[in-house]
Amino acid sequence: MSDWLEDFIAGKEGAELLADDRPRSLLLPLPALIGSMQALKAQGFDMLNDHMAVDNPEGEHIRLLWLLCSTESGELLRVCCDLPRQQPVAPSLNALWPVAEWQEREVYDLFGVLYSGHPDLRRLFLEDDWEGWPLRKDYEDSFILEPGKP
């Protein structure tokens, strides 16, 4: 089970297996992302199940997570990638899985991650003139109400 994944990252610099299992996680450096994803798709991961981001203000990075799924073997695989928080730019996976176009729009909308090569990078949920990225931990909005505070 574990062998092919270890072989897979063997040749890649900066790639490592993360401790999380179920699904097994893989941390890739940004430059190797597109190539690895292409290879993974060729290996049978035909479904891009989900794409999300986690903000990490202490580490000054935003971690992007892709969840891949293979309908042949039924295997799940999580691929992670860290981006700098100031200028997060990631390559778009739109050409591999069409659904990435909209998943990336969601992450752009809520975290402000930009995707190069994206055909239609618009906000997904919020108005086009919304300021700020609401799911970042340092997002401030006078509209937000907190319990105990007037």
Added chain:
Amino acid sequence: MKAAWITTALLALHSLSAARDWTQPTLAERAAEAAGRSPWESAFWIGLGLAGTLAAMTLLGLSLVYAERKIAARFQCRLGPTRVGWRGTLQTLADTFKLISKADLVPRDADRLLFFTAPWLVVSGMLLALVNIPASPLLFVVDLNIGLLFISAVGALSVLGILLGGWASNNKWSLLGSMRAGAQIISYELSLTLSLLVIVLFTGSLSLGEIVQSQQEGWWLWRGHLPAMVAFLVFVIASTAELNRTPFDLAEGESELTAGFHTEYSGLRFALFYLAEFLNMFIAAGLAATLFLGGWMPLHIAGLQTFNRVMDFIPPLVWFGLKTGGLIFVFMWLRWTFPRLRIDQLLKLEWRFLLPLSMVNLLVAALVLLLGVYGKGGPA
């Protein structure tokens, strides 16, 4: 005491139904006749005709809407209106008052003149058609010698109203709805008219009074053999389409076009569209009953003398009501059962199927007429 009342009522009914000489003058004829003697008398008959038609229009509109809501409720395992009046009978009256007393809204960018005209056009077309329908020998406003032609002509006014209304609203959904309605009604008008022509061929007259009287020996539905039956079916399908009712309600198509051509209409003008829809249904059903089911003629079965006597005793108005009501029920049944067609399927049905069918049917009817094989047997 009770017996006396019942006898009186039966006698009154009989005297109504005993008007067996079917050359009763219509209201229009009475007015024309009276014009020579006294203009007042003439005005009285004209006024009676007008008031009668308007009253009938209101009453029919109210009761048909109520009937539709109750019937729909029964199809859907519910009760329908129950609270206003006895078993909800005053529900539609409340709706009418409310609609009349609503604020008068006109969209800012609407074409005001056309916006105001459209609903009245629809209603006036419907009203002009209504005066032609012979409900009974006594209740007959006008018997034009080109009655059928007149009805199909003024019936087309409603298309104009719908097109104008959709255009004037300045709303894309309205426009889509009215364009659909235009394409649909104009197409189905063809097979509708062709199916009417079959009966015209048989009777040799366009006057509705004469058409009813020609059915003394039997309803055209039976006497006309296959062509009349086909014509009846085509008529029912095409008039459902003309009425914009499910499965042909594309012009309003709630789930597609919000409310179709009357999306922007509110209050009184919307009520007029609503009224016209239901009265047009009455006109279509009444026309079908008149042409194919003997109008106000009682049901006779050859050879059963006693049965026929009993049938004679029922007043003509009741006969007409029963036949029309039955057909209206069929229209409502269709509406609450079928899904909606798509616009291209709808037009295909007309141009590729109904139109050729009714053309061939007309030829067959002509053949039947030439050979003279119609006119015997069946219930009359």
Added chain:
Amino acid sequence: MAVGHAEGPGQNLLLTRLEDVISWARSNSLWPLTFGTSCCAIEMMMASGASHHDLARFGAEVTRPSPRQADLLIVAGTIVKRMAQPLRTLYEQMPEPRYVIATGACVISGGPFIYHSYSSLRGVDDVIPVDVYVPGCPPRPEGLFYGILTLQRMIRERAGLKHPEERRAPVTAALPEGITKQEIQAEMLELFEAQGRRNVHEEYRRTVSDPGAKGAYPGRGERG
């Protein structure tokens, strides 16, 4: 709607009568707009659509998809910042007299999304005036009925013709005037008959005849 004042008995009887008739008509013919954003909309559909509850009994089943033809805006489901503008437009597109029922916690106060949300409005009355509030998350169809009956009573009681813009504080509704509990029970039995639900029907009859019966309908028994 400038109709003269009709004050005091004997003065301008005709107008008073007319007003009564029109209030009667308006209260009995509340056509709702088909509008719903989330969970409450399902319960609203259960009320207006489901044969079990049958909003048609009150003459309010004619849901109009076009705001121009609707009288009643039932705000069912959370309203967020982005929806506020369309909602206001919808309200303004409705002709007077128009009524608003706010159903559910979200549209009353923000409900479960009151804190920490950057987009949920905390009460729809920031956007449009509300006549009746129906609490619940979501409110039961019976709750919505209660709201509608309350609204009907409000319409009947106020001089709507004189002051169409006037909004009154909510009033509470008991049983509608002229209708007894027995009549409502009979109506419910008829409704079950129409659905062909014999088992439910029998169960209900048992409950009606013996209110203390164990496991009485609908689901009010103690938890197991």
Added chain:
Amino acid sequence: MTPKTLTLQDLLRTDFAPGGGTQEYFVNMGPQHPATHGVLRLLLKLDGETLRQVIPVLGYIHRGIEKICEHQTYRQIVHLSDRLDYLSALANNWCVTRVVERAAGIETNERIETIRTLMAELERLQSHTLWWGVFGMDLGAFTPFLHGFRDREELTQIFEDTIGARLTMNYIQPGGLLHDLHKDFAPRVRAWLKDFGTKVDEYDRMLSGNLIAQKRLVDIGALSGDEALGLGATGPVLRASGVPWDLRRVRPYGVYDQLDFVVPVGEKGDCWDRYWVRIEEMRQSLALCETLIENIPEGKTMLVKPAAKIRLPEGTFYEELETPRGIFGVHLHSRGKDMPWRFHFRSPNLHNLWCITKIAPGARVADIVAMLAGLDLIVPDMDR
């Protein structure tokens, strides 16, 4: 080089249609439109009645649930998950519960798992009856709507007996179930299942066999299996396209591994296949429920103290399961507190929605309504 971002205004360009020479125009379908079942907004680029392009515009019910979740304890998050896809509230509860239970290492017993499975299957039936009713209404037949709701209402009352809620259940909790079953639960469910068996046949007679309905559905909006996978479709939409991907079978959870059922799979992936797959799923769920209701083992229904604070270890956890609409997934990023650092829902409806951009161009306005009904979308779940 920073990538270029766009606004909606940039997309609003019309042109003269190739060949025909007529001008295209934009129409807003929604946010208030009966066919979009809520506040989905579709910008339609039309040429006459023919669709050229569909631009879904979301966010009219974006409540920021993921942000709110970061400030809620794990028990509170369960009740927020009800309000995503409110028609599969129990499945959503279960998914959140599973991810919390796995992270906290809570083991459940057989009774809890059986009841959870039964409830999820009942809810699938409930959801599909509603879908069927609304589907009929979207095609223009109003009566199915009421018949679907009639059958649903009965089940809602059964749920209410046990759970105390009609729609937003909040029943499946970390560590077990909120309440034990009501004593009338089993007899009422048996009676309902027996009744519903005949109702599915009635549905078939009423809508499936209707010629107009078939004309409106067959060969409309066909989507091949590969396209569906690429667009991220799951659930009945994916299975209608011929991919037998059902988590209940592929990666069994609950007690699905002990159950025998067929996963209905379509061929062409058109609207008819989507319709048929769901009708068939109703039959399968019915059989599953009949088996499950007879086989509920004894045992406790709550294994942890309801008041106890749940603290999860650090890490990223993910669980997914099959709701009536597709795969619902929960990402949980914990930093060892009693509240999550980041909580993300994988929404089946959001992913199914994108199929419309692929299948709609070239169709008519009426078809898009049939397609939307076939995809069975719940807007608050997309927007979260």
